[in-house]
Amino acid sequence: MSPTSEVMSPEGKLDENAEKENLWSSILNDVQNHGNQKLPSCKQVLVLGDNESGKTTLVAKLQGVEDPKKGSGLEYAYIDVRDDYRDDHTRLSVWVLDGDQGHADLLPFALSAESFEHTLVILTVTMTAPWAILEQLQHWASVLADHLDKLKLDIDLRQARRQHIVKMWHDYMEPGDELDPSSPMKRSSRNLGDGDEDNEESIPLPEATLTNNLGLDIVVVVTKTDYMQVLEKVEDYRDEQLDFMQQWIRRFCLQYGAALFYTSAKEDKNCDLLYKYLTHRIYGFPFRTPALVVEKDAVFIPAGWDNMKKISILYESMTSCKPDDYYGDFIMQQVTRKTISREPEITVEEEQSFLVKQQQLLLSAGAAPPPMIRVSDSPLRAGAASKVNYRGQNMPGKLDCSKTVNTPGGEGVLANFFNSLLNKKPASPGTPGAVGSPKMAAAATGATPDTEKEKEAMRSGAAAALDRLSSRAVKPSGVDFDASDC
Incomplete structure (x- = not known):
């Protein structure tokens, strides 16, 4: 090689220096734009769904909280997000709206x-009410769309979000596609334009995809x-019913460009995967999990993966229905088999009318009127309750023992005693017939003292x-006494 060929022209040196400067400038710009970025603190998640759809439990699972606290109206919570690669962390705000339609006015605060x-x-529905899944999804999507229409959003901003x-x-890639350009799963549209956004926008979307693009x-x-x-x-569901539900849910997700998760907080299915997917979509964290459609209770379909051709695979198990059949005609709410027995309502009858009816029933049954106390010239009242039967002969001025007397046990003897007092004339102390005299004691026993011996017998009888009076005072009412007790 000649010496002249080894000498570089001044123009070549200038071109080489310019290329090095451009290289370093691009590296510095990349580091400035991406290397030192902090996790934004303005990001948030809005959770919508009916009551009892598991919203609070789901948020608690994402937070790592064991005991969820349920509120009302519009709840606020946050999820700690940490980036170990950049040693940074932030808080992801979470708003949970109550399922009551009356709380929809709180949406502007979130x-x-x-x-x-x-x-x-996040739109939540529950598998405990499968008949209402599609209706609830359409309802909350409509509430969200109406709310966005009321917001004073910049037209260019909303259009930019829809394009995003x-x-x-379009940019969704199966895990591994970016490392293997020849992968058959890689979409051919990605090879067109090499990142030209205008070219991507001109590519038609698959059938029934993003027909309701809300920009969210x-x-x-x-x-x-x-x-x-x-x-x-219990309800005799088969794969046909479960596949019918899943294909309708996936068709809804296609219309709104949504991802789909089947989760179970009780069995901890897909809860951690949901957390990773949220941080991937919101903060751009790496995510390497492909779509999961094998386990029927742990389905995961990322946004951008699904299409009608993949959904049609579920049609194979449908024999008694068609994919386009109305959702509520095939997935119907089961009638509760447990009969609820309710006590008949009792209307309280007016007291006097009730008593009149009871009186008529007693008279029609031939019941005798309540017995009364009959005492000649006695101040005793006939209001005592218990029945005590006395049997004996009637004596003038004394208790009629032939009648049934309603007095407590032992009081008939007292009545006889007081009757004797009333029929005797008052006597001075020490005279015959005075209280405490032998004649008085004889009157109490119903005997007439004739001799001293008889007087002594009468005293002992009194x-x-x-x-007997003192011992019978404790006897229960309703005991029959013989006339000899008198």
């Missing part, structure tokens, strides 16, 4: 024009999938009568 581009929406969702759908990242979460076992055993 999703405003300023937070629109930083919000990811379309680009995300959406994730549909079907909770409590462990209940499928109950549906199969003492015995008093002893």
Whole structure:
């Protein structure tokens, strides 16, 4: 080689220096734009769904909390997000709206024009009410669309967000596709234009894809999938019903460009995977998990993977229905088999009318009127309750023992005693007939003292009568006494 050929011209040196400067400038710009970025703190998640659809439990699972606290109205929580690669962490805000339709007015506090581009929406439905899944998804999607129409969003911003969702759908790649350009799963559209966004926008979307593009990242979460076992055993659900439900849910996700998760907090299925997917969609963390469609209770379909051709695989198990059949005609709410027995309502009858009816019943049955106490010239009242039967002869001025007397036990003897007092004339102390005299004691026993011996017998008889009175005072009412007790 000649010496002249080894000499580089000044123009060549200038070109080489310019190329080195451009190389270093691009490296510095890349480091400045991507190397030192902090995790943004403005990102948030909005959770929508009916009551009892598992919203609170799902958020608690994402937080790593064992005991979820359920509130009302519009709840706020946050999830700690950490980037170990950059040694950075931030808080992801989470808003949970109550399922009551009356709380829809609280949506502006969670999703405003300023937070629109930083919000990811989770729509929750539960497998415990499979007949209402599609209706609830359509309802909350309609509520979300109506709310966005009321916001004063910049037209260019909303259009840019819609284009971002379309680009995300086009740019989806199966894990490993980026390392293997010849992979048959890689879409041919990615080879066109080499990153030209205008060319990507001109590529038509697959059938029934993003027909309702709201400009929001959406994730549909079907909770409590462990209940499928109950549906199969109790409600006699088969693969046909489960596949019919899944194809309708996936068609809904296609329309809104949403990802799909089947989760079970009870069995801890897909909860950690949902957390990783959220950080991937919101913060750009790496995510290497492919779609999961084998386990019927742990389905995962990332946004951008599905299409109608893949959904049609589920049609093979449908023999008694068609894919386009109305959802509610095939997945119907089961009638509760347990009969609820309710006590008949009793109307309280007016007291007086009730008593009149009872009186008429007693008279029609031939019941005798209640017996009364009949005492001649006696101040005793006939209001005592218990029945005591006395049998004996009637004596003038004394208790009629031939009648049934309603007095407590032992009081008939007292009545006889007081009758004797009333029929005797008052006497002075020490005279015959005075209280405490032998004649008085004889009157109490119903005998007439004639001799001293008889007087002594009458005294002992009076003492015995008093002893019987004291002992019979504790007897229960309703005991029949013989006339000899008198």
